[in-house]
Amino acid sequence: MGVRKAVKGVGDFLVETVGEVVAEVVLSVLACLLLGLLALTAHLAWSFSPRATLVGVAVLGLALAHGAWAAFRDPAKGRGRRGLAAVTSAGFVLTAATAVFLALYVPDCGCL
Incomplete structure (x- = not known):
């Protein structure tokens, strides 16, 4: 029984290691x-x-700045994020997540 285990x-272990690689x-x-794709664009x-x-780029920067401001400030009492604040907050979060993803994985790809 010990050998089978x-x-x-x-x-x-091998399946997990190969899966991670x-x-x-x-x-x-x-x-x-x-x-x-970003460089080509x-x-x-x-x-x-x-x-x-x-x-x-300037308009995108303003939208991301507004999104960061809206994401980190407290909304008014009784109101959630609405309209432009919700859109720019979502854009900011998506851009931040993409930046973190690229920062973690691009150095390993050898394309720099």
Whole structure:
């Protein structure tokens, strides 16, 4: 009985280890693809119109700043987040999560 339990434990360890390695590779590839897509979008936008790109970046920055402000302040009594505050807060959270994801996985992909 002891040998079977040991073999099962080793098998479970190998399956878990291979699963983690595959997950890391998949996440690194996704991070590289996302970084490439963001760089391509910035390049194409700049090629199309540098002024519009700067205006778009400024508007996006203002929206993210408003989202951060709305996310970290307390809403008025009896009111939840509504309208623009809810949209910009969601955009800020999504952008922050994407930045953390890229910060964790892009250095391992070798594309820098």
